Amino acid sequence: MRRVELPNDTIALARFLIGTVLVHDAPEGRVAGRIVETEAYLSHDPASHSFRGPTKRNASMFLGRGFAYVYRIYGTKLCLNVTSESPGIGAAVLLRALEPLEGVEIMQARREGAALRELARGPGRLTEALGVSADVDGADLCKRGTLWLAASLTSAGVIGRSTRIGLTKAAEDVLRFYERGNPYVSGPRWLSV
DNA sequence: CAACGGATCAGCT
DNA sequence: GCTGATCCGTTGG
Structure with missing residues (x-):
């Protein structure tokens, strides 16, 4: 697998990451999934x-x-983002769902045998399935590490676009991106048409 | 130093 | 569709 070169702009990054593969080389083995929602x-x-x-x-x-x-x-849950823009500017892209690719049995063990479709569908499920912990905060995701x-x-x-999920502030901004028709995308159906 | 509240999820109605 | 679980960084007194 090849590493990636990321765009700097946050919205460009949010679109770019759809289809990109997220890999976690954990002690139990490699777990990987295709990003389908950001x-x-x-x-x-x-x-x-x-802010x-x-x-x-x-x-x-x-x-x-x-x-x-x-x-x-x-x-209770952890959420994982990919940071964007230049140093000193606070911005990021939340990873909301993965299509499982590799290490499905490992993910299922972490997720108490959840169905394939539910394994990494939602930001909290995504981190749980991957086995991401808070100590990866600040890690360089472009470098081939864990x-x-x-x-x-x-x-x-x-790529479809909608308002973001679960917000109380700026709830009207259309800053959610997803792969159309992909069953691993989270959120209510009507948001993902 | 106490209170607040959230980029969620599972489980129940 | 609604609710409770459960943490800790942030905020305000």
Whole structure:
């Protein structure tokens, strides 16, 4: 698998990542999936954790393009982002769903035998299936490490666009991207037509 | 220093 | 469709 060269712009990155492969070389073995759904969180975006400037939690959002930003949500789940833009600018792309490609049995073990379609469908399920923990926060995803991005094996299908999911702020911004017709995309059906 | 609340999910109605 | 679980960084007094 080839490593990737990422676009700098957050929206361009959110589109680019659809079809890109996310690989986790864990102790149990390699787990990989094709990214099928993303959301862009821009600089000066009220819905973004970077909105009020750098803090301890969001520090990795300001590293520039291609790093992992991992945070805990609702006390229970982790979410994984790919950072974007230049160092000092807080922006990132949330990875919301994967189409499982490799290491399905490992993912199923981590996800308590969830059905294939549900393995990595949703941001919290994605991190659980991959075995991503908070300590990968700040890791360089373009470098071939334990968690890294590989070039698409197949070209992405038609990319659809909608409002982002689960927000209270800036809920009207159309910054969610997904592969049309892909069954591994999360969220309500009507958002993904 | 206490309270708040969220880029979620599973389980139940 | 609705609700509870459950954490910790951030915020305000």
